[in-house]
Amino acid sequence: MSTSSLLYVQQQLYIVGLSHATKSPGARIVFKTATMQFKLLTIATAFAGLVAAQKSELTPQTVVKSIEAVTDLSQDANNILTDLSFNNVFSLIPKALSNIREIAGAVRTDITMIAEADTSKPFPADGQNQVCEVFRDFVRVHQALLNTIIGKSSFLSGTPFTAPITGVLRTIEGGVDKLAFGIIDLVPTCKKGLASDKKDLDASFKKTFEAL
Structure with a gap:
């Protein structure tokens, strides 16, 4: 999967989580954890671009x-x-x-x-x-x-x-x-x-x- 495709999937998962985040206290806790995971995935995606860069300009x-x-x-x-x-x-x-x-x-x-x-x-x-x-x-x-x-x-x-x-x-x-x-x-x-x-x-x- 390309870097752009991976980021798109992350964004869609985040949007789905946001739509359910306010339904219950438990859901909000889970969503908060998911939000941090989304940030880390975004960072990983940026670094994946750097990994690819070492093979090209x-x-x-x-x-x-x-x-x-x-x-x-x-x-x-x-x-x-x-x-x-x-x-x-x-x-x-x-x-x-x-x-x-x-x-x-x-x-x-x-x-x-x-x-x-x-x-x-x-x-x-x-x-x-x-x-x-x-x-x-x-x-x-x-x-x-x-x-x-x-x-x-x-x-x-x-x-x-x-x-x-x-x-x-x-x-x-x-x-x-x-x-x-x-x-x-x-x-x-x-x-x-x-x-x-x-x-x-x-x-x-x-x-x-x-x-x-």
């Missing part, structure tokens, strides 16, 4: 979808941590930590696939702009996540979660460095902007590590 659309998938995970983690309080530290932090680990894994997959693809030629001008825009959006969303972590750092102090969160964030920081390095030569028309966005994200990482 890498396209801007493949890179865009992959970065968007990582951005979605960052947004999910931020949504979880926004609700963090002293009353729910030990219930929410494990969920957020699991999500942040998913971000690290997704970035690592992007790095591997882009490294194995054909990156010898720059993307067309419109494709370059698409990649730079989606990278900028990722930076914006991930900065929001880091700012939330900084704002909630008092809740993390003295808990066993500080060290693993710091460790995973450092992994993501290094991964984003490699990701940016892997795509920057593909986008010469906007590489300065991409490098600037990356520099801003580096500064946010530094502030986060100082707060934890």
